[in-house]
Amino acid sequence: MDLSLLPQFLITGLSTGALYALITLGFVLVYRATSVVNFAIGEFLLVGAYLVYTFNVAPFNLPLPLAMLVALPVAFLFGWLIERGFVRPLLGRNVVAVIMATIGLVATLDGVAQLVWGADQKAYNGELPGQPIVLGSLVLTARSMWGIVVGIGVALLLIALLRYSRYGVMIRAVSESETAALALGINAPRMVGIVWGLSAALAALGGVLLASASGPGFHVIALGLMVFPVAILGGMDSVPGAVIAGLALGVVQALSTGYLEGSLPGITEAIPFVIVLLVLLLRPYGLFGQSRIERV
Amino acid sequence: MLFRLSQTLTDRYSRTFARTVRATYRQDEAYASTPLGRLWLWTALVLLVMLPLLLPPYPMYVVVLIAIASIGALGLHLLVGGAGQISLGHAAFLGIGAYTASHLAGPLAAVGILLGGVLAGLIGIVLGLPSLRIKGTYLAIATLALQFLADYVFKRWEAVTGGIRGRTLPPAEFLGISMPNADALWYLVLLFAIPLFFYAKRLLSSRAGRLWYAVRDNDLSARLSGVDLTRAKLTAFAISAFYAGIAGGLLANLYKSITPDNFVLTFSIQYLAMVIVGGAGTVLGAVLGATFIVLIPEVLNAIVGAFGPQFAPSFAAWRNVVFGALILLFLILEPLGLVGLWGRIRDYFRTWPLPY
Numbered sequence: 059m060d061l062s063l064l065p066q067f068l069i070t071g072l073s074t075g076a077l078y079a080l081i082t083l084g085f086v087l088v089y090r091a092t093s094v095v096n097f098a099i100g101e102f103l104l105v106g107a108y109l110v111y112t113f114n115v116a117p118f119n120l121p122l123p124l125a126m127l128v129a130l131p132v133a134f135l136f137g138w139l140i141e142r143g144f145v146r147p148l149l150g151r152n153v154v155a156v157i158m159a160t161i162g163l164v165a166t167l168d169g170v171a172q173l174v175w176g177a178d179q180k181a182y183n184g185e186l187p188g189q190p191i192v193l194g195s196l197v198l199t200a201r202s203m204w205g206i207v208v209g210i211g212v213a214l215l216l217i218a219l220l221r222y223s224r225y226g227v228m229i230r231a232v233s234e235s236e237t238a239a240l241a242l243g244i245n246a247p248r249m250v251g252i253v254w255g256l257s258a259a260l261a262a263l264g265g266v267l268l269a270s271a272s273g274p275g276f277h278v279i280a281l282g283l284m285v286f287p288v289a290i291l292g293g294m295d296s297v298p299g300a301v302i303a304g305l306a307l308g309v310v311q312a313l314s315t316g317y318l319e320g321s322l323p324g325i326t327e328a329i330p331f332v333i334v335l336l337v338l339l340l341r342p343y344g345l346f347g348q349s350r351i352e353r354v
Numbered sequence: 355m356l357f358r359l360s361q362t363l364t365d366r367y368s369r370t371f372a373r374t375v376r377a378t379y380r381q382d383e384a385y386a387s388t389p390l391g392r393l394w395l396w397t398a399l400v401l402l403v404m405l406p407l408l409l410p411p412y413p414m415y416v417v418v419l420i421a422i423a424s425i426g427a428l429g430l431h432l433l434v435g436g437a438g439q440i441s442l443g444h445a446a447f448l449g450i451g452a453y454t455a456s457h458l459a460g461p462l463a464a465v466g467i468l469l470g471g472v473l474a475g476l477i478g479i480v481l482g483l484p485s486l487r488i489k490g491t492y493l494a495i496a497t498l499a500l501q502f503l504a505d506y507v508f509k510r511w512e513a514v515t516g517g518i519r520g521r522t523l524p525p526a527e528f529l530g531i532s533m534p535n536a537d538a539l540w541y542l543v544l545l546f547a548i549p550l551f552f553y554a555k556r557l558l559s560s561r562a563g564r565l566w567y568a569v570r571d572n573d574l575s576a577r578l579s580g581v582d583l584t585r586a587k588l589t590a591f592a593i594s595a596f597y598a599g600i601a602g603g604l605l606a607n608l609y610k611s612i613t614p615d616n617f618v619l620t621f622s623i624q625y626l627a628m629v630i631v632g633g634a635g636t637v638l639g640a641v642l643g644a645t646f647i648v649l650i651p652e653v654l655n656a657i658v659g660a661f662g663p664q665f666a667p668s669f670a671a672w673r674n675v676v677f678g679a680l681i682l683l684f685l686i687l688e689p690l691g692l693v694g695l696w697g698r699i700r701d702y703f704r705t706w707p708l709p710y
Contacts, residue, residue: 095491097498147686157440157494158630159685161623166678172671283502286495294491328506331499338496339483 065196067316068309073202074268075308076209081264082288082300083213084257090233090295091253094145097160099261100282101167106133106262107274108175114183122184126266130259137258138251145254146247168279179275186270205267212263213301216256220297229253280327287330290337293347303345307333402544406537415536415608416652421543422604423644427628428554429597431640434629436558437590438570443481443497444625446504447595449617450474451602453508453515456612459523464542467603471596478595482588501619508614520613523606539608546600555637557593566590627681633693642692650676 085099096102109132112118113125120128144163148156188200220226231239232249240246261282266274268281288307292299307330314326337344406414430444451470458466481500508515515521525534528542557563565586568576577583606612624647632643651673658669688694 093491095494097494144682144686151689155685155689157491158626159682161442161626162678162681162685164678165620165623165627165674166682169671169674169676169678172674173668177671283498286498290492290495322510324506324510328503331502334499335496335503338492338499342492 062195063316067312069196069198069202069206071309071312072305073205073209073308074312075305076206076213077264077268077304078284078288078308079213079301079304080209081261081282082285082292082304083216083297084260085285085289086292086295086297086300087229087233087253088257089289091229091250092145094156094160095294096257097157098140098163098167099257099285100279101164101171102133102137102258102261103265103268103282104171104274104276104278105136105167105265106258107265107269107278108171108180109133109136109262110266111175111180111182111274119183122182122186122266122270126263129262129266133262134255134259136255137261138255140258141251141254146250168276172276175274177276179273179277181273182270186267201267201270204270208263208267209304210301212260216260217297217301225249225252284330287334289344290334291344293344295348296344296346299344299346399548402548406540411535411537414540416648418536418540418543418608420641420645420648421540421547422601422608423625423628423648424641425547425550425604426598426601427625427632427644428551428637428640429594429601430625430629431632431637432554432557432566432597433590433594434626435633435636435639436563436570437566437587438573439482439587439590440494441497441591441594442494442619442622442626443501443504444594444598445617445619445621446501447474447478447598448602448605448621449504449508449614450477450595451599452606452612452616453521453602454599455603455606456521456523457514459607460525461527463607464528464545467542467546467600467607470603471599474599474602475592475596478591478593478598479588481595482591486584486587498619501622505614505618508617515614518614520611520616522611525610536608539604542607543604546604550597550600551637554597554640558637562586562589624677627677630681631684631692633690633695636693638696639693642696646680646692647677650680 081099081103085096088094088096106129109129110122110125113120113128114122118125118128140163144159145156148159186200186204188203190200191198191203220230228239228244229249229252231242231244232246236246239249265278265282269275269278284307288303289300291307292301292303310329310333311326314329318325405417409417426444426448429447430441433439433441451467451474454470454473455463455466458469481497509518511517525532528545531538558566565576565581568579568581569583569586569590573583576586602617605616609616628640628643628647630643631646632639632641654669654672654676658672690697
């Protein structure tokens with residue numbers, strides 16, 4: 059164990075963790091508003107990362123940050139369409155049916171992405187702008203800065219919007235009770251559409267930043283599946299839980315890559331899912347979730 | 355007069371072809387409810403036994419695949435359609451069965467396959483434990499986690515699984531008869547498939563099945579009417595995993611070489627697709643669903659062949675699109691699956707030509 063590298067691992071972990079938090083935030087919003095668990099979240103990341111790639115290369119040739127800005131509304135639209143087309147027709151059916159539908163989306167979107175963008179690994183054109191900051195032995199790369207700043211910044215912005223903005227209040231009302239929200243004249247279906255769009259946009263943002271080092275490719279899906287450990291640990295319906303658990307799991311993974319991977323190769327991918335099982339057995343509602351789970 | 359005639363005809367029809375009213379549990383538990391049904395059953399069994407004589411090698415290979423997939427799908431059917439629990443880790447159980455069978459191959463193949471099923475069943479009980487505290491969504495996530503952990507174990511426990519290179523098996527032997535190809539292996543598959551199918555049918559139509567349906571429809575009221583939920587759920591998980599383990603063992607003997615890639619999440623999703631496309635909770639549904647899903651790649655292959663080789667690279671992508679689209683279409687348009695579709699066609703002819 060070389061403890062001198064610890065701060066470096068922590069920084070790397072926090073930057074990945076902030077992005078996990080961001081993606082999970084979108085996932086949790088969808089769950090709160092519609093009780094739908096989106097198993098296709100990994101594909102949302104994939105599509106997002108590829109959309110940015112499309113705007114990043116010819117014929118658009120936008121620099122990476124600009125491409126992200128252009129791609130986000132498209133990703134929002136994509137999420138909104140998914141809700142319209144595949145989730146809304148199943149409203150009122152049992153949970154298993156809706157879970158299955160998102161699993162069906164997993165296969166469909168995998169295939170469509172492969173047909174549109176090809177199966178091979180792509181590379182983004184250019185890097186994220188920024189100079190690395192060196193503090194003694196600690197190096198803050200531009201990429202980790204982007205991760206931490208965008209991840210935590212957007213998460214805080216979103217929490218503020220949810221709390222204070224008009225639409226945020228309406229979304230929370232729909233999550234609380236759809237019937238009551240409808241009775242008060244809130245356009246609940248529209249809110250649900252917005253939440254799905256938001257989730258897709260957040261997934262796209264997280265996806266492109268997570269993939270900025272390697273370029274977009276099918277490994278992004280595995281990163282998207284990290285949403286499940288994060289959401290379970292933080293509590294499926296907890297917004298602050300998503301942020302804290304995201305950061306925590308990012309750090310755990312970075313530490314495990316640094317210290318355990320040498321002796322136990324592959325363990326980094328397994329640890330989050332061990333955590334899932336432990337949390338589900340010991341404290342199924344997570345660290346911050348409401349203990350509303352029915353037990354029979 | 356015409357009315358009377360049509361009524362008699364309808365009555366006659368349903369008594370011979372499709373009995374809908376079952377007065378006793380005995381009728382409910384019967385494998386075939388009409389004389390014609392019984393005739394069908396026996397013809398089908400004889401046909402199954404003679405199949406390798408009738409089919410050329412490649413179609414026979416596909417049929418063996420379908421039969422093995424049906425066993426696996428049937429296991430998931432019992433869990434999803436029967437007890438209403440969801441599992442995204444079915445491929446992991448197939449893997450357990452397959453790796454166990456790979457250690458007891460050759461002359462011991464039948465024992466290995468059976469043992470693989472038993473081992474998978476035991477692990478199924480352990481993995482069913484989360485279902486006692488959590489359900490629906492949370493259970494799906496728990497089984498997803500198990501699928502990933504199993505993947506990790508298959509890849510890294512090199513002493514037992516051979517790591518990413520996997521394991522190879524010698525041809526199976528049964529009672530001294532070597533089974534080098536699909537034609538011969540078919541009989542080993544039948545040896546397992548026929549009892550398992552009859553057992554599943556019996557399970558679903560007897561007490562165990564009725565308990566599962568009660569849990570599926572409303573676990574709270576099932577508990578209130580005295581169903582032992584713990585037992586019902588754990589048996590569902592154990593039996594479902596047992597079926598998957600057997601299917602995995604047979605698959606290993608068919609492929610003769612297995613790698614962790616044979617048991618990844620995609621295959622769990624494929625089995626779920628079989629259940630949905632087939633239709634919930636019936637034995638026929640498992641077979642229809644498995645046939646459908648196994649045939650898709652074959653049909654796509656043929657289409658790709660017809661359009662020319664330039665489409666071959668996108669083959670995997672198209673297969674995924676078709677799988678996913680089928681799941682979505684059936685969920686949205688025909689929740690009862692192929693069985694429901696068949697039932698509606700049958701009902702149409704039951705009252706034909708005077709539907710009212």
